[in-house]
Each structure stands twice: as structure tokens, then as C-alpha cells.
Amino acid sequence: MPATQTSSRLVGELVKIFGESSVMSSPSSLEDYRRDMADYEGMPVVVIKPASEAEVVRLVQFATKNRVPIVPRGAGSSLTGAAVLEGAIVLDMRKMSKILKVDLVNWYVQVQPGISLDDLNVELKKKGFFFPPDPASSYICTVGGAIAEGSGGMRCVKYGTMKDWVISVRVVLPNGEVARFGEPLAKNRAGYDLLHLMVGSEGTLGIITEAHLKIIPLPAETIRRLLTTFSEWEAVSNTINDLRTSRIMPNLFEFLDRESIAALNQKLEQNHEEAEATLLLDIEEQLLEKVVAILRSHGAGKITIARDEEEAEKMYQLRAMVYLAVKSLASGVQVEDVAVPLDRLGEYFKLVKSVAAKYGLKIPVNGHAGDGNVHPNILYDRDDPASRTKAMAAYEEICRFAIGVGGSVTGEHGIGIQKMKFLREQLVSHEGKEALRLMKEIKKIFDPEGIMNPGKYVEGA
Amino acid sequence: MPATQTSSRLVGELVKIFGESSVMSSPSSLEDYRRDMADYEGMPVVVIKPASEAEVVRLVQFATKNRVPIVPRGAGSSLTGAAVLEGAIVLDMRKMSKILKVDLVNWYVQVQPGISLDDLNVELKKKGFFFPPDPASSYICTVGGAIAEGSGGMRCVKYGTMKDWVISVRVVLPNGEVARFGEPLAKNRAGYDLLHLMVGSEGTLGIITEAHLKIIPLPAETIRRLLTTFSEWEAVSNTINDLRTSRIMPNLFEFLDRESIAALNQKLEQNHEEAEATLLLDIEEQLLEKVVAILRSHGAGKITIARDEEEAEKMYQLRAMVYLAVKSLASGVQVEDVAVPLDRLGEYFKLVKSVAAKYGLKIPVNGHAGDGNVHPNILYDRDDPASRTKAMAAYEEICRFAIGVGGSVTGEHGIGIQKMKFLREQLVSHEGKEALRLMKEIKKIFDPEGIMNPGKYVEGA
Numbered sequence: 001m002p003a004t005q006t007s008s009r010l011v012g013e014l015v016k017i018f019g020e021s022s023v024m025s026s027p028s029s030l031e032d033y034r035r036d037m038a039d040y041e042g043m044p045v046v047v048i049k050p051a052s053e054a055e056v057v058r059l060v061q062f063a064t065k066n067r068v069p070i071v072p073r074g075a076g077s078s079l080t081g082a083a084v085l086e087g088a089i090v091l092d093m094r095k096m097s098k099i100l101k102v103d104l105v106n107w108y109v110q111v112q113p114g115i116s117l118d119d120l121n122v123e124l125k126k127k128g129f130f131f132p133p134d135p136a137s138s139y140i141c142t143v144g145g146a147i148a149e150g151s152g153g154m155r156c157v158k159y160g161t162m163k164d165w166v167i168s169v170r171v172v173l174p175n176g177e178v179a180r181f182g183e184p185l186a187k188n189r190a191g192y193d194l195l196h197l198m199v200g201s202e203g204t205l206g207i208i209t210e211a212h213l214k215i216i217p218l219p220a221e222t223i224r225r226l227l228t229t230f231s232e233w234e235a236v237s238n239t240i241n242d243l244r245t246s247r248i249m250p251n252l253f254e255f256l257d258r259e260s261i262a263a264l265n266q267k268l269e270q271n272h273e274e275a276e277a278t279l280l281l282d283i284e285e286q287l288l289e290k291v292v293a294i295l296r297s298h299g300a301g302k303i304t305i306a307r308d309e310e311e312a313e314k315m316y317q318l319r320a321m322v323y324l325a326v327k328s329l330a331s332g333v334q335v336e337d338v339a340v341p342l343d344r345l346g347e348y349f350k351l352v353k354s355v356a357a358k359y360g361l362k363i364p365v366n367g368h369a370g371d372g373n374v375h376p377n378i379l380y381d382r383d384d385p386a387s388r389t390k391a392m393a394a395y396e397e398i399c400r401f402a403i404g405v406g407g408s409v410t411g412e413h414g415i416g417i418q419k420m421k422f423l424r425e426q427l428v429s430h431e432g433k434e435a436l437r438l439m440k441e442i443k444k445i446f447d448p449e450g451i452m453n454p455g456k457y458v459e460g461a
Numbered sequence: 462m463p464a465t466q467t468s469s470r471l472v473g474e475l476v477k478i479f480g481e482s483s484v485m486s487s488p489s490s491l492e493d494y495r496r497d498m499a500d501y502e503g504m505p506v507v508v509i510k511p512a513s514e515a516e517v518v519r520l521v522q523f524a525t526k527n528r529v530p531i532v533p534r535g536a537g538s539s540l541t542g543a544a545v546l547e548g549a550i551v552l553d554m555r556k557m558s559k560i561l562k563v564d565l566v567n568w569y570v571q572v573q574p575g576i577s578l579d580d581l582n583v584e585l586k587k588k589g590f591f592f593p594p595d596p597a598s599s600y601i602c603t604v605g606g607a608i609a610e611g612s613g614g615m616r617c618v619k620y621g622t623m624k625d626w627v628i629s630v631r632v633v634l635p636n637g638e639v640a641r642f643g644e645p646l647a648k649n650r651a652g653y654d655l656l657h658l659m660v661g662s663e664g665t666l667g668i669i670t671e672a673h674l675k676i677i678p679l680p681a682e683t684i685r686r687l688l689t690t691f692s693e694w695e696a697v698s699n700t701i702n703d704l705r706t707s708r709i710m711p712n713l714f715e716f717l718d719r720e721s722i723a724a725l726n727q728k729l730e731q732n733h734e735e736a737e738a739t740l741l742l743d744i745e746e747q748l749l750e751k752v753v754a755i756l757r758s759h760g761a762g763k764i765t766i767a768r769d770e771e772e773a774e775k776m777y778q779l780r781a782m783v784y785l786a787v788k789s790l791a792s793g794v795q796v797e798d799v800a801v802p803l804d805r806l807g808e809y810f811k812l813v814k815s816v817a818a819k820y821g822l823k824i825p826v827n828g829h830a831g832d833g834n835v836h837p838n839i840l841y842d843r844d845d846p847a848s849r850t851k852a853m854a855a856y857e858e859i860c861r862f863a864i865g866v867g868g869s870v871t872g873e874h875g876i877g878i879q880k881m882k883f884l885r886e887q888l889v890s891h892e893g894k895e896a897l898r899l900m901k902e903i904k905k906i907f908d909p910e911g912i913m914n915p916g917k918y919v920e921g922a
Contacts, residue, residue: 196657
């Protein structure tokens with residue numbers, strides 16, 4: 001049967017099950033799901049917005065019966081192609097966006113997967129609590145997406161990533177059964193840890209329909225946010241190394257290079273000093289003096305300390321908006337996500353500079369210098385094959401450098417379709433060949449029919 | 462071939478490979494490995510003390526070839542039978558006890574599995590750092606054992622358990638291959654999380670030969686340790702509930718009942734007030750006043766604040782020694798480890814009291830009230846079948862209560878052979894039937910020949 005006939009049959013059957021309003025198949029509505037935030041592409045055959053776990057179960061059963069792959073999707077803010085797949089049924093989970101319980105004794109929140117991290121934090125703030133992981137896309141990215149991606153963010157230098165904050169998930173497995181992994185408890189040792197298999201599973205093991213997330217009180221101590229500049233990148237890596245050996249943990253330690261600030265000035269119509277290196281820091285009040293001294297000892301320029309929450313928020317938005325600002329500089333951007341040991345950050349900076357020079361590319365650099373996860377944004381011309389080739393070569397050099405110094409090819413964005421080759425390279429190079437074999441086996445026992453986001457991630461490595 | 466002949470052949474071959482000094486097979490040396498700390502029993506055929514990962518690999522290959530099961534063991538301080546197995550080769554990992562690297566920039570320590578947690582912390586303290594998880598057995602328990610058991614401890618109310626502190630392990634898999642899971646990095650998203658499968662795997666998936674553990678600076682803020690008493694248990698659960706809703710996180714919140722204090726007074730020849738309930742708390746200086754007010758509002762008796770480190774350590778030792786003190790009260794003790802939601806702690810206390818009364822048993826109660834993981838120590842007479850039956854009935858009622866209120870049958874001690882039945886009951890009752898199926902499949906892909914600590918834990922559930 002021709003593809004179009006197959007898809008109209010599928011759509012017809014899905015409409016019978018879920019009703020017109022939950023099934024989207026018009027070219028214009030499919031177009032909205034064709035890309036992720038990094039412009040990886042894959043045109044779905046149909047998009048469903050399930051309203052309940054029961055609907056997800058029926059959809060999985062339907063997909064298995066009809067042998068059509070499924071991709072669960074939140075806001076599609078993946079940067080690695082994890083949320084798009086040609087010919088798939090896409091499950092847009094954003095209709096399931098309720099906060100089911102905020103537990104102020106046990107300090108957790110029970111939520112549906114479709115709520116955005118920012119919306120969750122708005123509610124928690126009213127009660128004096130917060131949920132720490134804060135990817136730059138937190139204004140749209142969903143809890144389900146953040147769990148599936150094992151997302152990080154700016155506050156992760158102090159608080160860790162999603163893996164440190166999820167205590168239980170409900171999952172619809174590829175066989176249509178519902179399972180709960182983990183328990184909404186402070187402590188639980190009952191069985192192998194399947195919960196953490198789901199964190200960072202990138203939609204390949206099952207569909208998250210509910211989660212319990214740890215929450216904590218908003219910090220009682222006063223946190224000061226500051227912005228400062230340096231005339232060279234090396235000062236940034238030296239500063240973080242110096243802070244760490246001084247046993248100081250900043251709450252935020254973000255780096256923006258000259259090109260990133262220039263892009264932000266243009267995008268936001270602001271006027272920040274376009275220094276070689278800009279640092280955004282959160283520091284506990286009682287450490288402020290010590291940190292300022294360390295910054296000065298490494299040649300910091302003007303140090304601006306936010307006077308109020310509004311100014312602090314404006315500083316934060318600089319970093320949060322930088323990907324969108326940089327993205328508008330070129331038709332193509334390959335945003336890199338390697339993580340290196342902190343004591344190798346200085347070498348990493350040099351490598352990125354030399355790669356940019358070698359290929360004649362613009363590579364604005366920004367990100368989480370406090371945990372060794374700084375993103376080079378490799379700009380290229382999508383319509384120029386030579387430019388794309390150079391960008392790919394630069395990307396590969398950066399990944400191989402990271403692997404070589406004991407780093408990871410991904411600190412927080414995951415593998416998706418982007419890095420399957422490098423997932424293999426990293427694991428093989430870091431004595432993880434057997435780990436890769438076991439990962440592939442695990443994929444098979446969860447998804448023997450291969451319907452969950454197939455061909456990607458571990459399976460493609 | 463008769464069993465004795467088989468075992469002398471095995472021992473002979475092992476001596477050829479590893480040399481006399483690493484192979485123990487005399488009745489007296491085997492006797493040292495016949496029990497764990499809770500007196501679960503299983504006589505090994507031989508005990509090997511490997512000196513290197515290469516020796517572990519050779520041993521695993523040998524065991525597979527000869528189809529003899531292996532049990533990796535640290536100090537044997539398991540309380541659930543995880544470290545003993547009739548007819549097994551026991552690998553005592555304590556010869557591999559080096560600290561390989563203390564990294565003061567990346568804040569991790571790279572260690573062999575045989576070092577004890579206390580020995581590790583002695584070294585870290587010299588550099589101003591510490592490793593938080595602190596099971597009561599930390600004076601002997603090894604890093605490898607603590608990872609395999611996913612151990613908790615007193616500081617876990619603030620810092621979490623082992624799962625929150627391990628970032629990478631090297632493992633000898635049952636097929637004799639070496640694999641590394643995780644990366645010694647602040648952030649890493651490369652592949653499914655096999656690292657957390659190893660944490661709490663209870664020696665059933667592989668043998669840990671090295672680990673990278675996160676470390677953090679010793680707290681900069683002043684922590685005050687205090688001891689106080691109440692005339693009823695209910696005040697304890699009300700106090701922790703009140704602290705939590707007041708958004709206060711104690712660094713330590715330990716409960717000891719009258720019988721526990723009495724046992725300690727006897728064991729340590731001390732003279733503490735034998736109140737109905739004693740609480741041991743660590744509180745940050747700036748919260749002290751607020752916490753004392755909350756304690757008083759719930760009817761606290763005398764509040765003793767430690768004047769110096771020595772006095773603070775003495776208070777800590779009360780809690781650390783309580784299991785050994787209580788154990789000497791009876792020939793048998795079933796130490797229970799359920800974890801309940803904090804808002805159900807009051808009901809849990811009532812249940813334990815009523816169970817003790819119903820069966821006419823002594824059940825000293827103590828433990829981590831701050832995270833809902835309070836241990837009843839069910840005393841019985843090992844040589845009296847009726848007493849043992851009553852103890853088992855009490856134990857079962859406590860486990861079923863925990864399952865019924867959404868708790869876990871184990872907060873930190875694990876499953877071993879003790880709780881296989883209840884692992885199943887908990888998972889089935891908490892929508893984890895599919896989770897149990899997947900766990901069993903995972904065991905099979907790691908250990909298809911079934912040589913690693915077989916018949917226990919997930920496999921036996």
C-alpha cells in the first residue's frame with residue numbers, strides 16, 4: 001500500500017479511537033512537529049495529544065499492532081534530534097500538564113509530564129520551594145522531556161542534573177503495560193534502579209506519564225548575582241580551578257565569549273561590554289568578598305553586583321537567551337555539548353579557538369564553565385555544503401578532544417541522532433565497550449518490537 | 462564427585478593460580494566468612510583475597526568454567542544475607558584498598574573497593590573534604606560493599622545515599638570482561654545509566670574493582686549537635702513534620718527509644734536518661750534558635766548542646782553503636798529497615814508498638830526518623846522456634862504496613878535473602894509488576910550463567 005494511503009488509514013483509525021480534536025494530520029500541523037530546536041528533521045505521519053495515561057496505553061497498543069514507531073515529545077526543545085522521526089506517530093504530551101500534588105512534608109511534587117519547568121517553579125515559589133534543574137529552555141521544556149533527556153542547566157553546578165531530582169516515574173512500556181519505577185520516598189532500596197534507566201532514555205524505553213520530583217526550600221542564605229569580564233578565556237578556567245581548590249562552590253558559574261555577548265546585544269538591543277570573556281556568577285553572601293578577591297587576582301574587569309531581583313533576572317536572561325541570539329547569526333548552528341574535567345578546561349578553550357581558526361568558522365562559546373560543560377556554537381551556512389563540511393569537521397575535532405581528555409561528548413543534551421557515532425567512540429575509548437553491549441541488550445528487553453523512537457541513541461551507536 | 466572432593470580440587474587449582482597466601486580454605490578461616498553482621502549464614506568452599514583487578518578477572522573466568530557461584534564481599538556488614546552463600550567462592554575485596562587519587566579541582570576521589578568509609582574520610586579530612594554517606598558500620602564497611610548495597614546512614618537525611626555520590630565504577634562482569642560505567646565528570650549523558658544499576662546490585666551483576674566518588678568540602682557553616690528527650694514517640698514524628706513544613710532541613714535527625722538507650726547504657730557503661738524517646742540532631746548554627754523553639758513546642762525535656770567536637774563525637778557514637786548494643790540483648794535480632802513517607806511516621810510508630818504488644822516481643826526502635834527510615838530491632842530467642850515464629854510474624858506485619866502506606870520494605874539495607882518475598886509484594890502492590898519482570902531480565906543479560914551471588918535479591922523475588 002502506498003505511504004499516503006497507509007497514513008490516511010492510520011489517521012482514520014486514530015480519529016475513531018481518540019476523536020477529531022486529539023489527532024492532528026494536516027500538513028500545517030505536522031509541520032510544527034517536523035523539527036526540533038536544533039533543526040533536526042523528521043516528518044511525522046500524525047500527531048496525537050493524549051489527555052490521559054489510558055490514552056497513551058491505547059496509542060502504544062495501536063502503534064505496536066500497526067508497527068508504526070512512536071516518538072514522545074514535550075516542547076521539542078531537544079538539540080540532538082531526539083524528538084523527531086520520519087514516519088512516526090508523535091505523542092505531544094503537553095495536554096497532560098497537571099500538578100497533582102505538592103507535598104510540603106515529604107518535599108516532593110507529583111506532576112504530569114507535560115508541564116513546563118518554569119510553570120512548575122511558579123507554583124512552587126508560592127510555597128517557598130523550588131525545583132533546581134533549569135535548562136535554558138525551561139520556559140517551554142516539559143518535565144517529561146527533561147527527564148527523558150536527563151537535562152542540566154545553570155543551577156546544576158550546585159544542584160546536579162535531572163537524575164538527582166527524580167524519585168519516581170510512571171511509564172507506559174512499549175508492550176502497553178504501565179509500570180512505576182522508584183518510590184516517592186527519601187530512601188528506597190527495593191530492586192535494581194530502573195528509575196535512572198528512564199532518566200536520559202531519550203524516548204527509547206517507554207513513555208513517561210507521571211513523575212515525583214524532589215523539591216527544596218528556596219535558599220535561606222542571601223545569594224548575590226554578579227557579572228564580570230576578563231580580557232582572555234584562560235582567566236575563566238583559572239578562576240574556576242582556583243575557586244574549587246579554595247573549596248568554594250559557586251551556585252552559578254556561566255561563561256559568555258565576545259561573540260555571544262555581541263549576538264545578545266543585537267538580539268536584545270542591549271549594550272553590554274563586548275569583552276573577550278564575560279562571567280555570570282551566583283555566590284552566597286558570606287563568600288562574596290573571598291570570591292571577588294579571587295576574580296580580581298585573575299584580572300577581572302568591572303564587577304557588577306545585581307542590586308535587586310529584577311537586575312539579577314536580567315543578568316540570568318543573558319545566559320538563557322544566548323542560544324536563540326547566536327542562532328540568528330547564521331542559517332546553521334551546531335551547538336556542541338562536550339563536558340571536560342575542570343582541570344582540562346583551559347586546554348579545551350585553546351582547542352576550540354584553534355579549531356575555529358583552522359576552519360575559518362565563527363564559533364561563539366558559552367555555557368556552564370563551573371562544571372566543565374561549555375557549549376561551542378559552530379555557525380555555518382546550511383545551503384553551502386563546503387561550510388557544512390567544515391562545521392562537521394570542527395564538531396568532530398571537539399568531540400574527539402573531549403574523549404581524549406577523559407570527558408564526555410555530551411554533558412546534558414544527550415545523543416539523539418546527532419552523536420550516535422561519538423557515543424560509540426567515547427564508550428569504546430573509555431573501557432565501555434561492554435557497557436554499550438549491555439545498553440543495546442537493555443533496549444531490546446524494554447522494546448523487543450522496536451517501536452519506541454527506533455534507530456537512535458544506543459541502538460544506532 | 463562428592464562435595465568435599467570437588468572443593469579440594471577447586472582449592473588446589475586456585476592455589477596454583479593465586480598462590481597459597483591468597484587462598485583460604487581451612488575450616489577456621491572459612492568460619493570467619495560464614496555469617497554476615499545479622500547472622501545470615503552460608504558456608505563458602507573457599508575464600509580468595511584478590512590483590513588486583515586482573516586477579517578478579519581470572520577468578521571470574523575460573524568460576525564460570527567450574528560453574529561455582531561467586532560472592533564479592535567487603536566487611537560482611539550486610540544485614541540481609543547479601544554477602545554469604547553456601548558453597549560459593551567468596552571474594553574478600555579488602556586487599557584492594559588503595560586511594561588512587563584525591564582530585565581537589567574536580568572534587569572526586571578514585572578508590573579501590575576495599576577501603577573502609579572511615580579510613581577514606583580520615584584521608585579526606587586532612588584536605589578539608591568529606592564523603593557524606595555514613596552507615597553505622599562505616600568503621601568497617603567498604604566502599605565496594607556500600608556501593609553494592611546502596612547504603613545510607615545518618616547524614617543521608619541531608620546528603621542522600623550512595624547513589625547520589627558514585628559517579629563511575631569499574632566492574633568485572635560475569636563474562637570476565639572489564640567495563641566502566643559512568644564517567645568521573647560533573648555531568649555526563651552518554652548512554653543509558655548503567656552506573657545506577659550497579660548501585661544497590663548486591664553483588665548480583667558484577668564485581669566492583671574501582672570507583673570514583675564525589676567529595677565535598679567540610680561544611681563551612683557551624684553545625685551544632687544536640688541531644689534531647691521526649692516523653693512519647695509521637696512528639697518525634699510531630700517534630701520532624703513541623704521542621705519540614707517550616708522548610709528546615711536538619712543535617713542529622715536520629716531517634717532512639719527507651720530500650721535502645723538502656724542497651725547503650727549497659728554496653729557502653731554510660732548513664733543517659735532512659736526517656737521514652739531520645740533525639741540526636743545536627744543543626745546549622747543560624748537555625749538553632751528556631752529548632753530549639755520547635756523542640757520545646759513539642760515538649761522536649763533537657764536539650765544538651767555539644768560543647769566541642771569530642772562531646773559531639775560521643776553523642777554520634779551512641780547512635781552508631783546502638784545495633785551492637787541491642788544485639789547483645791538477645792540471641793536473635795531481626796533488624797527492620799522499612800521506610801515510610803514522613804507524614805505516616807506517627808502511624809508507623811503506633812504500629813510498631815502494637816505489634817510488640819501483640820506478640821509479646823521486645824522491639825527496641827532507633828534510626829533515621831528524619832527520612833522516615835526508622836529501624837525496629839525485633840529481639841527473639843534463636844533456639845526457641847515459637848519465639849522465632851513470633852518475630853517473623855512481627856516482621857511481616859511491619860513490612861506489610863510499610864507497603865500499605867506507600868513505603869518501602871528497605872530504605873538502605875537492601876533485599877539479600879531476607880526480603881525477596883517482600884520485594885515482590887512491594888513491587889506488585891506499587892504497580893511495579895513489570896518493573897520486577899524487567900529486573901529479572903536485566904539480571905539475565907548481565908549474568909546469563911547465573912554465577913554472581915545467585916538465587917538472591919531480584920532473582921529470588
